[in-house]
Amino acid sequence: MALTLEQVRHVATLSRLSLTPQEEERYATQLSAVLDAVAELEALDISQVEPTSHATLASSLLREDVLRPSLPPEAGLANAPAKVGTAFAVPKILE
Amino acid sequence: MSSLTDLSMLELAAKLASREVSSVEATQASLQRIAQVDPKVRAFLRVDEPGALKSAEASDARRKAGSPLSALDGVPVGLKDIFLTEGVETTCASRVLEGFVPPYDATVVRLLKEAGLPLVGKLNMDEFAMGSSNESSAYFPTHNPWDLTRTPGGSSGGSAAAVAAREVFGALGTDTGGSIRQPAALTNTVGLKPTYGRVSRYGVIAFASSLDQPGPMARTVGDTAALFQLIARHDPLDSTSADVETPDCLTGLEDGVRGLKLGVPREYFAEGMDPEVAGTLRASLEELEKLGATLVDVSLPHTKYALATYYLLASSEASSNLARYDGIRYGQRAKDARGLKELYTQTRGQGFGAEVKRRIMLGTYALSAGYYDAYYLRAQKVRTLIREDFTKVFQQVDAIVSPTSPVPAFKLGAKVDDPLSMYLMDVYTLPCNLAGLPGLSVPCGFTQAGLPIGMQLLGRPFDEARLLRIARAFEREHDFFRRAAPV
Numbered sequence A: 001m002a003l004t005l006e007q008v009r010h011v012a013t014l015s016r017l018s019l020t021p022q023e024e025e026r027y028a029t030q031l032s033a034v035l036d037a038v039a040e041l042e043a044l045d046i047s048q049v050e051p052t053s054h055a056t057l058a059s060s061l062l063r064e065d066v067l068r069p070s071l072p073p074e075a076g077l078a079n080a081p082a083k084v085g086t087a088f089a090v091p092k093i094l095e
Numbered sequence B: 001m002s003s004l005t006d007l008s009m010l011e012l013a014a015k016l017a018s019r020e021v022s023s024v025e026a027t028q029a030s031l032q033r034i035a036q037v038d039p040k041v042r043a044f045l046r047v048d049e050p051g052a053l054k055s056a057e058a059s060d061a062r063r064k065a066g067s068p069l070s071a072l073d074g075v076p077v078g079l080k081d082i083f084l085t086e087g088v089e090t091t092c093a094s095r096v097l098e099g100f101v102p103p104y105d106a107t108v109v110r111l112l113k114e115a116g117l118p119l120v121g122k123l124n125m126d127e128f129a130m131g132s133s134n135e136s137s138a139y140f141p142t143h144n145p146w147d148l149t150r151t152p153g154g155s156s157g158g159s160a161a162a163v164a165a166r167e168v169f170g171a172l173g174t175d176t177g178g179s180i181r182q183p184a185a186l187t188n189t190v191g192l193k194p195t196y197g198r199v200s201r202y203g204v205i206a207f208a209s210s211l212d213q214p215g216p217m218a219r220t221v222g223d224t225a226a227l228f229q230l231i232a233r234h235d236p237l238d239s240t241s242a243d244v245e246t247p248d249c250l251t252g253l254e255d256g257v258r259g260l261k262l263g264v265p266r267e268y269f270a271e272g273m274d275p276e277v278a279g280t281l282r283a284s285l286e287e288l289e290k291l292g293a294t295l296v297d298v299s300l301p302h303t304k305y306a307l308a309t310y311y312l313l314a315s316s317e318a319s320s321n322l323a324r325y326d327g328i329r330y331g332q333r334a335k336d337a338r339g340l341k342e343l344y345t346q347t348r349g350q351g352f353g354a355e356v357k358r359r360i361m362l363g364t365y366a367l368s369a370g371y372y373d374a375y376y377l378r379a380q381k382v383r384t385l386i387r388e389d390f391t392k393v394f395q396q397v398d399a400i401v402s403p404t405s406p407v408p409a410f411k412l413g414a415k416v417d418d419p420l421s422m423y424l425m426d427v428y429t430l431p432c433n434l435a436g437l438p439g440l441s442v443p444c445g446f447t448q449a450g451l452p453i454g455m456q457l458l459g460r461p462f463d464e465a466r467l468l469r470i471a472r473a474f475e476r477e478h479d480f481f482r483r484a485a486p487v
Helices: A005-014 A021-043 A073-077 B009-017 B023-041 B049-065 B107-114 B157-164 B181-187 B221-231 B275-290 B303-324 B340-351 B354-367 B373-393 B419-426 B430-435 B464-475
Strands: B044-047 B077-080 B119-123 B170-175 B190-193 B213-218 B261-265 B294-298 B399-403 B439-446 B452-459
Touching: A005 A021, A005 B354, A021 B303, A021 B354, A021 B373, A021 B419, B009 B023, B009 B049, B009 B221, B023 B044, B023 B049, B023 B119, B023 B157, B044 B157, B049 B119, B077 B157, B107 B119, B107 B221, B119 B157, B157 B170, B157 B181, B157 B213, B170 B190, B170 B221, B181 B190, B181 B439, B181 B452, B190 B221, B190 B464, B213 B221, B221 B464, B261 B275, B275 B294, B275 B399, B275 B439, B275 B452, B275 B464, B303 B354, B303 B373, B303 B419, B303 B430, B354 B373, B373 B430, B399 B464, B439 B464, B452 B464
Parallel strands: B077 B119, B077 B170, B261 B294, B261 B399
Antiparallel strands: B044 B119, B170 B213, B190 B213, B190 B439, B399 B452, B439 B452
8 A cells, every 4th residue: 555645744743753855755665565565464354353452461450549659859850851840841832 | 611701690600609709800801891892792882880890899798798689699781771770871772862861770670680680781772672683773783793794683682792792691681573582593692582471561661562571681591591580570560560470490491302292383484584594493393303302283374464463563552652752751852843743743753763753653554543443453353363373382282493583694784774674584583472472592503604593482371481491401402602702
């Protein structure tokens, strides 16, 4: 299946990736080739098959809802590219 | 024995126990070996010399006081840069995480520290563990110590190369589609991908959460077993961690293969395999038979669909897991972005390398409206068929034997621009991840040009001890692990 440049741009938007025009071209070609290769799965009759989302098929685990120590704010913020006081700083989203 | 660094982990542990050698001496030998060969091999992203020596001194002090913490107390090891290490930069070989200093340790790192092993440094890898040659590292490719013009495999290629080049005595890697076993095969080392859930993923940077599994890499089967036993623990901090007992893999290690039934899947000896790999594998199978195992011809009919299934599922999970790299809480942030959305797209566009972007795009596409059923859901259903193939075969046999990689180590640069050809490197390893089974690669010979070849063993869930026992029976007949890479 061949992906158009427009589809590549749409997927890049969904992925929150800025791409150069050269990258758009390259991914259109490469992703089309990968999608062609995975199309072989269409040959299988899977109408009666249950999906496996996880190898161990574990059910949800619950733990006691008790207070435990967590990272102190300064440790949590230590790697922030920008911060203000005890908060992560981001560009303004409302004028 | 020409040098301290030629010792296996268990040999070194015995010398540490008899006080013939100190941990500081062993760690210094490791650091000297790194200084000597790593400019050529380039396995390390960063070496933590002060941290390793401090830990070695503490080990020697415990030894003196008669209270070593574990059988491997004082044995220096390396860590793939995917494991969070408190206070030591961890980048997952990506620009997007450059400068990230984790505030806590991954559970396996904590376990190694609690067992007293000095951690020598962080090892190179494919960016976010996506790749089969180490060339997608954002920093530099690692070279195969057996031939510096070739790749050591990936994504745990730095771990494999460091162990093979005798820079460290053992290392930890992670395996999502073969990332421990394939580099082990390409570097004459032993690599074990444990059963999914056996080893905690807490603090291990996520690629594809339903497939990722940390595991040990070492030069001998015994070392691999000893290292595995230190990290196989139930961890309440990982909801997918299996609540099972830590296995004893050392007690029965020398019991041999007599009476075992070993399945040889016909789909794993297909076209496209290098003739020298195929010939060596056939000879290895005959040897296992001579050692008392029974070979059984088996079929895993959905094998040919595993590659497509894997790339859809792994990429889908990756596209979701890698959403966290947005330049807000850690890592790099794009400069001069106008507004929040541009901050996200530019941070990610500049921070991720080509392979990572390709997989995020593929995964986003497979999960997007209108395509979910055709790609993601279909792949999950085919995964069920692949799992069922294994379940059926394991009713007849105790383990499965196959090649690990279809070809020996290839030249750096040979497959970089051809993702499909690169993905084929994982064709024998990734069905095991889809089914959550344990898999092991053990050296089984060399090509005429002197490149290592690996044999893969696959087992029932939580049956690692048996895989190690089979590998040990084979290893006992050879001296592959004594051969040093010519670096």
